Amino acid sequence: MLDPKLLRGDLDELATQLLKKKYVLDTDAIQSLEEQRKQLQIETEALQNERNTTSKSIGKAKAAGEDIEPLKQQVGELGQKLDASKAALTEIQERLQDIQFGIPNIPDDSVPEGDDEDSNLEVLRWGQPKSFDFDAKEHVDLAEQGNQMDFQTAAKITGSRFSVMRGNIAGLHRALTQFMLNTHIHDHGYQEVYVPYIVNADSLFGTGNLPKFGDDLFKLEGDHGYYLIPTAEVPISNLVRDEIIDAAALPLKYVAHTPCFRSEAGSYGKDTRGMIRQHQFEKVELVQIVEPNTSFDALEQLTGHAEAILQALDLPYRKVVLCGGDLGFSSTKTFDLEVWLPGQNAYREISSCSNFVDFQARRLQARRRNPDTNKPELVHTVNGSGLAVGRALVAVIENYQQADGTVTVPEVLRPYMGKVTQIEF
RNA sequence: GGAGAGGUGUCCGAGCGGCUUAAGGAGCACGCCUGGAAAGCGUGUAUGGGUUAACGCCCAUCGAGGGUUCGAAUCCCUCCCUCUCCGCCA
Incomplete structure (x- = not known):
């Protein structure tokens, strides 16, 4: 607001x-x-x-x-x-x-003009897309060699856009989660939080998802007016709703791993194959509650924390600034991190890091007391995925695939996988 | 799910139709006092909104929303939350 x-x-x-x-x-x-x-x-x-x-x-x-x-x-x-x-x-x-x-948030001056993603501005390219001496496959084709990634069974259990994972693929998925969490907690100074996966309408209003974007959400039956969270951003940001935070406590840096649920209304026919676009996916989310006027620095920092994960996994990526037309409703500036997917021969979004300045804070009534005037003033909020776990799994599978159809486990994940180094299907 | 007790400002806590402009206390800030401190004394101390050049003035807020009334923190209804006991339960 x-x-x-x-x-x-x-x-x-x-x-x-x-x-x-x-x-x-x-x-x-x-x-x-x-x-x-x-x-x-x-x-x-x-x-x-x-x-x-x-x-x-x-x-x-x-x-x-x-x-x-x-x-x-x-x-x-x-x-x-x-x-x-x-x-x-x-x-x-x-x-x-x-x-x-x-009314959406006002874009920052540094945001480029443009109608859609074609006008997004690349600001950084990290790593070299690996050249394969064989035809790089898409993750679906690799993982469906066996049944470790199983969309048919998921469709039976629930419907389309869900997945079943088994064995080492499920393990790799969990290893990615653990690795990300530990890195953010121990190297980047975030506090781990465990939060509800079901929230009320007030919380969704606070982050800007309601009243305008209810169609993207799964609403639960019953008179509670509860919804499944579309991202951990919702419950985490609402930790400070209606609070006057002690200024000395800022910045608050939170990380949580949660499932996310999105109805994906209006995305029929998009990314129908594989794990890219699911109704249920896992994400490690970073949220910072900061002093007003420090949020742009915090955005750079937080984006860097997400990048650190990609770098540690040695996954080539690029960083883009979203243009005005592609910018989300509540955001004043957003960096998307796009990871290289050899199977698709393209960079695909794996993290989105945004500065909301006081837009969410006003809806949340999240404030801190100005030490000079002693008056409550709105804080700024910054958040981003660090990273989307499902997509990170896709990226690892595709980038670490071998000619024989196996996948090498990245060095940093091996401690989380009982020292498994190679995934066979 | 059932029975009971509660929800008042930063905190404790009184009030249960108009003498409340929410008593009283604690905390905090400033001042007086002091060689300095403590104690004591004094003053101040919510949030949101409107209006104003400003001082200020005004409106709203006693868990939330409705209602009764000329008037509601106070009475009535619905809901939410907390605590105690019972039931069910990973």
């Missing part, structure tokens, strides 16, 4: 900034609603003040033994006017809110 004061300032300037994100701000509607809101609010509060005062005088008159009937009549009429005024105000406020909740 943007600072509501921005909607009372230079709307044309704001509209220009949002246009970079391909969002068209309805300045006329906002301006007119704002004017009505202002007038109605002043009016309503004045009426409320009058009612409060008069009601209070009834109490005094009664105590003094005076006739209170005329006063009661007077307040009764006032009450009707107040109710009408309140109703009108509420309606305007709701309409303003609907607009406000739907």
